[in-house]
Amino acid sequence: MKKVLVAGGAGFLGSHLCDRLLNRTDIEKLVVVDNLWTGREANISHIRDPRFQFVRSDVENLQTSDKFDEVYHLASPASPPWYMKEPKRTISANLIGAFRLLDLLKKGGRFCFTSSSEVYGDPLVSPQPESYKGQVDCTGPRSSYDESKRCTESLLFEMQRTQGLDVKIVRPFNVYGPRTRPDDGRAVSNFVAQALTGRPITVFGDGLQSRSWGYVDDIIDGFARYFWMNETDYRGPLNVGNDREIAVLEVAQYISRLMGGIPIVFEPSPPHDPTNRRPDLTNANYVMPEWSCAISYEEGVAKTLDWFRQDMKITAAEVAEAGSRRLAKAGR
Numbered sequence: 612m613k614k615v616l617v618a619g620g621a622g623f624l625g626s627h628l629c630d631r632l633l634n635r636t637d638i639e640k641l642v643v644v645d646n647l648w649t650g651r652e653a654n655i656s657h658i659r660d661p662r663f664q665f666v667r668s669d670v671e672n673l674q675t676s677d678k679f680d681e682v683y684h685l686a687s688p689a690s691p692p693w694y695m696k697e698p699k700r701t702i703s704a705n706l707i708g709a710f711r712l713l714d715l716l717k718k719g720g721r722f723c724f725t726s727s728s729e730v731y732g733d734p735l736v737s738p739q740p741e742s743y744k745g746q747v748d749c750t751g752p753r754s755s756y757d758e759s760k761r762c763t764e765s766l767l768f769e770m771q772r773t774q775g776l777d778v779k780i781v782r783p784f785n786v787y788g789p790r791t792r793p794d795d796g797r798a799v800s801n802f803v804a805q806a807l808t809g810r811p812i813t814v815f816g817d818g819l820q821s822r823s824w825g826y827v828d829d830i831i832d833g834f835a836r837y838f839w840m841n842e843t844d845y846r847g848p849l850n851v852g853n854d855r856e857i858a859v860l861e862v863a864q865y866i867s868r869l870m871g872g873i874p875i876v877f878e879p880s881p882p883h884d885p886t887n888r889r890p891d892l893t894n895a896n897y898v899m900p901e902w903s904c905a906i907s908y909e910e911g912v913a914k915t916l917d918w919f920r921q922d923m924k925i926t927a928a929e930v931a932e933a934g935s936r937r938l939a940k941a942g943r
């Protein structure tokens with residue numbers, strides 16, 4: 612029976628990963644360490660499993676006498692406005708967090724890390740294969756995130772090379788879905804939260820920049836398959852994402868339509884916003900041929916909208932009222 616530690620388990624992806632882990636019968640204890648910086652206790656409050664334990668702490672300072680068979684390091688904000696506001700804290704969570712978690716891994720245990728497609732920076736090739744070295748600016752405003760992911764990858768791959776550490780590293784592309792914060796600050800959650808509160812949908816730039824949005828269930832399915840795989844000759848890292856590239860404006864227009872024609876307004880792009888992002892899934896298809904992103908963005912966005920409506924406790928009547936207020940203000 613295994614002891615498992617999930618750092619960042621009260622966050623968006625971490626909480627979904629915990630749900631999957633608790634379906635396993637070979638786990639006797641699942642500890643989540645999270646400081647609730649960008650995560651929410653509500654993301655894990657549904658868990659009633661006696662094997663589950665939540666410790667509110669910075670991962671860097673986690674105090675425990677336990678050692679773990681599997682460690683999952685997800686502790687880091689994923690949303691640019693959050694990590695750009697606190698770069699030192701972001702670097703610490705990823706890198707110093709990894710050092711602390713390595714101390715807590717049993718000999719022969721497995722270390723799983725969520726890196727990011729941000730390691731490719733503003734890419735000059737599309738789609739991006741894992742072998743692409745990326746176009747990252749270590750003096751730029753996103754560097755705390757991009758470079759700490761790169762450095763943590765370097766730490767773990769070097770431990771794999773020199774000490775035979777069992778390492779599994781994924782590079783997720785843009786993920787969306789239930790349990791994202793309404794104030795997360797990324798496109799889909801922004802659009803949905805704005806639409807539900809009757810505000811115009813804000814698109815940065817001309818909206819023609821594209822992203823490859825993966826619905827959370829598909830992405831967590833990819834994580835689980837790869838993280839729990841014992842027999843593979845692929846040493847990583849592994850792109851996990853949806854390879855259907857969609858313009859930001861198209862998603863905004865779709866949400867606007869779903870919500871009865873919410874207006875779309877344009878604002879200047881944030882600094883160093885990548886123009887495109889799309890995973891090359893050749894390795895993912897080789898390692899886990901039966902996996903793919905099955906949920907279309909239309910279906911995923913509709914599910915996300917429903918979840919936000921419940922989470923924000925917004926009734927259909929309130930949405931309609933906000934819409935009428937907006938129309939009245941616009942003089943229509």
Ligand SMILES: NC(=O)c1ccc[n+]([C@@H]2O[C@H](COP(=O)([O-])OP(=O)(O)OC[C@H]3O[C@@H](n4cnc5c(N)ncnc54)[C@H](O)[C@@H]3O)[C@@H](O)[C@H]2O)c1
Pocket residue numbers: 618619620621622623624625644645646647648649650651668669670671684685686687688689690703704708725726727728782783784785786787
């Ligand atoms: N969501 C995405 O689209 C995406 C894409 C690529 C990579 N990732 C990576 O996946 C991981 C999870 O992302 P997410 O979307 O769930 O983000 P999230 O912000 O919802 O979750 C991160 C969690 O880590 C916690 N945390 C941050 N610093 C901590 C620290 N020092 N000590 C303890 N807990 C800490 C936060 O409170 C939060 O609960 C991150 O490592 C992120 O970089 C996410």
